[in-house]
Amino acid sequence: MGLRRWWCCCAVLCMLLAGCTQANFLDSIATHDQQSAARTTIDQLRARNFIAIEPTLDPSVFGAEPRVLLQEMAAHVPAEAPKSVKLIGAFRQISNGVERLNLSFEYEYASSWMLANVATESRAGRRTIIGFNIYPRTQSLEDEHRFRLAGKPLPHYLVLAAAVAAGAFSVAVAVVCLFTRALPRRWLWTLASLVGLTQFAFNWTTGQWDFKLFFFNVPPVGAFAPVYGPWMVTVALPVGAAIALVKRARALRRAAAPS
Secondary structure (H helix, E strand, O other): OHHHHHHHHHHHHHHHHHHHHHHHHHHHHOOHHHHHHHHHHHHHHHOOOHHHHHHHEOHHHHOOOOHHHHHHHHOOOOOOOOOEEEEEEEEEEEEOOEEEEEEEEEEEOOOOEEEEEEEEEEEOOEEEEEEEEEEEEOOOHHHHOOOOOOOOOHHHHHHHHHHHHHHHHHHHHHHHHHOOOOOOOHHHHHHHOOOEEEEEEEEOOOOOEEEEEEEEEOOOEEEEOOOOOOOEEEEEEOHHHHHHHHHHHHHHHHHHOOO
């Protein structure tokens, strides 16, 4: 019972640390003032305060008369105040004294959602906006990318079945090798059983996939989701387990052969 409680406490602690890490990672890229400046620009767009925005826009990107573009963007911004605002993306680059910062926010409204992106460039103490985009949405990114089994097309289930099969095969071979005393260097072959070759990565939300021929996976299957991103299911050929199984069979034949 004590061991079980210890494992439960560790699991809870890991989940809390993961949540804190995801929540604090983006904040570590952009300061509070930088986030506030970007949100102020978005608020000015919602208020149709184009005069306040226009001087901050880079004319080489938005042109000398950006008013029409701002009006088109403002038409996609709800007039009501948002229920919540989350920083969902942050990227910062500093090169030759020039800082480029790209921030993305998710806005929740009573019956809709919105993504807003503001990219800025700061040089010699002057900040200009080099990118500004608004994306209306019907659901949050969290809901869109939530891992669901129901209602998926056939390829999703085939990928999941392949992942389960590859993972189960690798683990089973690793356990068998571990307890096969006749197998030389069985600890080495136990670890080798968990090595996969190639990688098939599958986006669970969109169904898009990517294949890498020369890639080592340990273990041969996996699933992960970046902050506010889609779940990715990865599957590799359990080559290590297949080789270990052949080595084990040969070792058993040698052990059974009459001396």
